[in-house]
Amino acid sequence: MKHRIEILGKGHDRSAFDCGVPELDAYLRTQAGQDARRFAAAPYVLCEQGQTRVIGYYTLSTMSIDLVELPQTLATRLPRYPVIPAILIGRLALDRRFHGQGLGEHLLLDALHRCARQAHVVAAAAVVVEAMHDKAAHFYRHYDFTPFPDSPRRLFIPMQTIIKLFPKPNQ
Template identity: 35%
Template sequence: MIVYESESLGNHHRLDSFDCGKDELNSWLVDSALHCNRSNTARTFVWVESGGSKAVAYYSLTAHLVEKGTMPSRLGRGSPEQCPAVLLARLALDKKLQGRGLGGVLLADALEQVVLAVRNVAARFLVVDALDGEAVAFYERYGFKRIPGDNRLFRKMSDITASLTT
């Protein structure tokens, strides 16, 4: 059984052969992820095989601010006009790993990182701007609520924390 380890992206990681089937996600990893890490605009984590350096999956997280008026009323109820949030900016799994149920495991890894961060820096929501309808359906399976007519989805941090501790 192959074990994948999650690591913060570094210069030693091999990114050139990563292919999740979505050009936008592939090129962002290769062209922008390291720069975003260095400039503290997004933090990217990669999965590598134990002892290896080749990225086979990744996700990126960044701080975010959500306007109350952009959220469904049931989510925004009781929130200030601007709510602190975390944006799950990217999440991708190499095609070689797709179809094995690892997408949910990768998402759980990202959620655990967010929960750890929110222990020290407050955020009320996790936000995802899904790339397409397929991605929207994926996130909805994991409890994210879609804004009607948009590919933006939300999930309360309190719900995420509760789901990971039970």
């Protein structure tokens, strides 16, 4: 089955989305559209080809990180400013009917690829994720995200690491 990922629009059906985390389901159904209209977050949705039903989504927005919050080993790989620009993957979820088939990875890599392309236009030195629970944090650690020392469900990956995954971004 082929899939597509695109910005959330009026034609997408979000009513049946069920990822197993009620807050993430409710966000997609009731808040994501408003966040998009107000430029608070950009929601991207995953659908099967030819379908309008949303089976996965993630959100992107900008943020900043205090350099002192990061582990020393990572901080040394970043610019020496007190605050550095970053992109936040605020939410990422897949309908539970589709778990365990590689689509979570597909969503995450699409988000990271989009961040890499964007960083060539508006700089961001890192991508941060907010994991809703410990299991989600493990998912991100599987992809080499590093937890913030004081906040293990907030994780971080340098843009330089991401760029190596996507060496020739399409502009």
